[in-house]
Amino acid sequence: MDNAEIRAQAALFEKLRDEVGRVVVGQEKILDRLLVAIACEGHVLLEGVPGITKTTLVRTLADALGLDFRRVSFTPDLLPSDVTGTQVYNPKDGTFTPKKGPVFANILLADEINRAPAKVQSALLEAMQERQVTIGDDSLALPDPFLVLATQNPIEQEGTYPLPEAQLDRFLFKCLVSFPPRADERRIMERFSRREAPKARAVASAADVEALRSALDAVYLDDKVADYILDVVEATRDPRKAGLDRLAELVDLGASPRASLCLDRASRAHARLRGRAYATPQDVKEIAPDVLRPRILLSYEAEAEGLTPDSFVAQVLSRVAVP
Numbered sequence: 001m002d003n004a005e006i007r008a009q010a011a012l013f014e015k016l017r018d019e020v021g022r023v024v025v026g027q028e029k030i031l032d033r034l035l036v037a038i039a040c041e042g043h044v045l046l047e048g049v050p051g052i053t054k055t056t057l058v059r060t061l062a063d064a065l066g067l068d069f070r071r072v073s074f075t076p077d078l079l080p081s082d083v084t085g086t087q088v089y090n091p092k093d094g095t096f097t098p099k100k101g102p103v104f105a106n107i108l109l110a111d112e113i114n115r116a117p118a119k120v121q122s123a124l125l126e127a128m129q130e131r132q133v134t135i136g137d138d139s140l141a142l143p144d145p146f147l148v149l150a151t152q153n154p155i156e157q158e159g160t161y162p163l164p165e166a167q168l169d170r171f172l173f174k175c176l177v178s179f180p181p182r183a184d185e186r187r188i189m190e191r192f193s194r195r196e197a198p199k200a201r202a203v204a205s206a207a208d209v210e211a212l213r214s215a216l217d218a219v220y221l222d223d224k225v226a227d228y229i230l231d232v233v234e235a236t237r238d239p240r241k242a243g244l245d246r247l248a249e250l251v252d253l254g255a256s257p258r259a260s261l262c263l264d265r266a267s268r269a270h271a272r273l274r275g276r277a278y279a280t281p282q283d284v285k286e287i288a289p290d291v292l293r294p295r296i297l298l299s300y301e302a303e304a305e306g307l308t309p310d311s312f313v314a315q316v317l318s319r320v321a322v323p
Helices: 003-021 028-040 054-065 080-084 118-130 182-192 206-218 223-237 257-273 281-295 300-304 309-319
Strands: 043-047 069-073 085-090 095-100 107-111 132-135 138-141 147-152 171-176 251-253
Touching: 003 028, 003 054, 003 206, 003 257, 028 043, 028 054, 028 147, 028 171, 028 206, 028 257, 054 069, 054 107, 054 147, 054 206, 080 085, 080 118, 080 132, 085 132, 095 132, 095 138, 118 132, 118 147, 171 257, 171 281, 206 257, 223 257, 223 281, 223 309, 257 281, 281 309
Parallel strands: 043 147, 043 171, 069 107, 107 147
Antiparallel strands: 085 095, 132 138
């Protein structure tokens, strides 16, 4: 990859940041994670209380990328066909025709994803993993690119269905969206108190997204960095390997091999986001909490002691030797 191409892609990332920033105040880290996910073809779970711009951020990013966007509000009475589509009967010729649902979009916002029952989660899982859906006897490919950006509220748990581990493992990142600082909240008040709210323009296209995805293969990841990724992932399964003997009794399930793949790909994308053609251990350390957070299952004893997936990952990263 030559320097001109690296500079061009870095300029595209910066242009996307600037355009989204015309609408969304703050949340730069979350935006960076979404850009990394788009380059990696990965899905993202955004967790945060209502009213902190999760939906606005996703919609604005879709507008800036020039991609088709759909939103589905997940509720307990939602049916799989409400997401994937259904078959429509044609009385004239006695045949059925597939009618595509909202999942046939480049970016699907699954709002309050944990409010949908198991059948809906299963249908969405096929879309996330296989990038296709089955309607009747037909298997239909989803648009390219296709990403699920899901949200969930960590506070209100009544009427929710916890996401199964198999589905959580399909997300590239689980990002925690927090309240904005006071200065940012003041800017939000000034920007959105007008009747005409700002709207992002399309500054990229699906072709640009494909170019970003293709460029990741050319990002250099040294064998020592690859071994570092494996050391971190293995330490989540057996903390004794990182000298954390006490934590070994508090982990029911560590990260899967998919976590290693996600760390590899996301670290490369994070390097491209920073205008580099090589990934470093620091890229891995910055990305690791969001990759590993949904993939760690702690015991009841860990919860009683106040250990969280974030604090567990932080201890692992502090103890695993950095090359």
